[in-house]
Amino acid sequence: MAKFLIIGGGGREHAIGWRLHAEGHEVHAAPGNPGLAELGTNHPHPVGDPAALVELAKTLEVDLVVIGPEQPLVDGLADVMREAGVAVFGPSAAAARLEASKAESKTFMAAHGIPTARHVTVTSLDEGLAAVRTFEVPPVVKADGLAAGKGVTVAQTHEEAEDALRACLQGGAFGEAGATVVLEQRLTGQEVSFFVISDGTHAATLLPAQDHKRIGEGDTGPNTGGMGAYAPAPIFTDAVRAKTMARIVAPTLAGLRAQGRPFVGVLFVGLMIDDAGDPWVVEYNVRFGDPETQPLMLGLQAPLGETLLAAVDGTLTDQALPGTPAATVVMASAGYPASSHKGDRIEGLEAAGKTPGVTVFHAGTRGSAQGELETAGGRVLGVCASADALDEALRRAYAAIDQIRFDGMQFRRDIGRRASLV
Ligand SMILES: Nc1ncnc2c1ncn2[C@@H]1O[C@H](COP(=O)(O)OP(=O)(O)O)[C@@H](O)[C@H]1O
Ligand SMILES: [Mg+2]
Structure with a gap:
């Protein structure tokens, strides 16, 4: 056990x-949440403090650090850990550019012949407005x-696309993140989230997943x-899977390796599967x-712990x-x-967790001053069942939610x- x-x-x-x-492993988390506290030990170290996190990993003598969110990866936390001799599951800052910059990721895909929507990258409003009409x-x-x-x-109309460009390039809507803008041809089809655990060379894939981004039923209302x-x-049939591995996963891993930034971690490929069953990134x-x-x-x-350790050791097999x-x-x-409202008392979790096959994951919860569980805003719980x-x-x-x-x-x-009716 690790x-x-x-x-x-x-x-x-x-x-x-x-x-x-x-799986029987010892679990520590920083900063963790009340759900993680029930199965391991939380440490109050913030995600944005690499020096403190390295020291924590060393003091605890952990076998592996697993980095969850994108920001610390993009900021180089995995590199800092590796330089300090700590085993870490998560890509280098160089490999994390695939998420940090959509413009760079489009350039990467174009260079490696990976199917994705046609695009134009712009850094000024004039350039952008001209490009929209193309x-x-x-x-x-x-x-x-x-x-x-x-x-x-x-965008549903060209005007809406122009407004979005103005918000980024004139209104500073996303600060530096919006100072460069990618315009992309709209793809149609069904989206799939495909997760690939890699040691830089080999790929261990998880089941294809779909998420629901809109707040409202029938995929209406704002994104969340x-x-x-x-x-x-x-x-995501076997045929789609084979195309995805050959056209997307293999060239992505090989391309990053060839550029001296092998991908060690989990690569999340957001796909659009078109009517012909062809995948696009x-x-x-x-x-x-x-x-x-x-x-x-x-x-x-399958054992997650062993798989993550194998990815970091470079001993993963394709599977x-x-x-x-x-x-x-x-x-x-x-x-x-x-x-998002905070501080509402949460009731019924224990009963919900007793529903067969159900586990309730904590996303935005906290302990109240009275030691009860309350909401901490945003997405509060994930009621999960297999x-x-x-x-x-x-x-x-x-059935668990009813509790x-x-x-x-x-x-x-x-x-x-939709999927359960297929
Ligand atoms: N080229 C495209 N064609 C159609 N829909 C798209 C396209 N690019 C993005 N979308 C939609 O917008 C969502 C968010 O875009 P994405 O590139 O995943 O950015 P992020 O997740 O960083 O917001 C996607 O999940 C998809 O629903
Ligand atoms: Mg996305």
């Missing part, structure tokens, strides 16, 4: 910690840098960090995605890690995503519905 230190404190980190704990269908407008999932406008997710995604992320990680960890039928169907339904706080079939997993998740209560709670009743 000792792990997980950096981060959301639903993703709770799911990873839960999985490692279930797209017959209104283009998707993307702030180049990290924008916490808020930097993309899927994700209101639910499920796996496997039926659209929408974006890369360089870490586990939330909430998709929750069902993937709950349903995984499709098996898993059972699973789904997570996110419960968000009042006002989310426009605002079963032999997806519709049964969903039934279990919603949970907090003021202003919001959740979608239609998570996974």
Whole structure:
């Protein structure tokens, strides 16, 4: 058994910690959350303090550090850890550029013949306004840098695309992250989140997942960090999978290796599968995605700890890690995503957790002054369930939700519905 230190404190980190704990490993987290506290030890070190985190890893003599969120990866936390002799699962800052800059990732894909939407990168409004009109269908407008999932406008009209350009290049909507903008041809099809654990050369893949980004049922209303997710995604057939491995995963890993920045960590490939069953890259992320990680960890039928350790040792083998169907339904706080209410008391978690096949992951919870559990804003809980079939997993998740209560709670009743009817 090994000792792990997980950096981060959301639903993703709770799911990873839960999985490692279930496999018998010792789990530490920084800063963690109340869910992680139940299965391991939390340390109050902030995600943005590399020196303190290195010292913590050394003091604890952990076997592996697992970095959850993108910001510390982009800021080079994995490099600092490696230089200090600490084993770490997560890409270097150089490899994390794939997520840090959408413009650079498009250049990388073009250079390696990886299928993705046609694009134009601009840094001035004049350039941008001229480019918008070269797209017959209104283009998707993307702030180049990290924008916490808020930097993309899927414009319905050319005017809307122009407004989005003005917001970035004139209004400074995303600061430096929006000083460069990518305009992209709009793709159609179904989106799939595909996670690839790699040692830089080999690929161990998780089940294809789908998430639900909109706040409202039927995919309506504003975008959120994700209101639910499920796996496997039926659209991702063996044929689609084979194309994705050959056209996208293999050239991405080889391309990064050839550029002297091998990818050690989990590569999240955001895909659009078109009507012909051909995969196109929408974006890369360089870490586990939330909430998709929750069902993937709950349903995984292979040892996660060994896989992560093998990736860091460079001894991973190419494989499709098996898993059972699973789904997570996110419960968000009042006002989310426009605002988010804090301090509402959460009841019924214990009863919910007793539903067969169900685990409730903490995303935005905290202990109150009275030692009770309360909301800490945003997405609060991920009610996750696995079963032999997806519709049964969903039934279990919603049965568990019926036990949970907090003021202003919001959740979608239609998570996974399309897939469970296939
Ligand atoms: N070229 C595209 N065609 C159609 N939809 C897109 C395109 N690019 C992005 N989108 C939509 O916008 C969402 C967010 O874009 P993405 O590139 O994943 O950025 P981020 O996750 O950083 O906000 C995607 O999940 C997808 O729904
Ligand atoms: Mg995305």
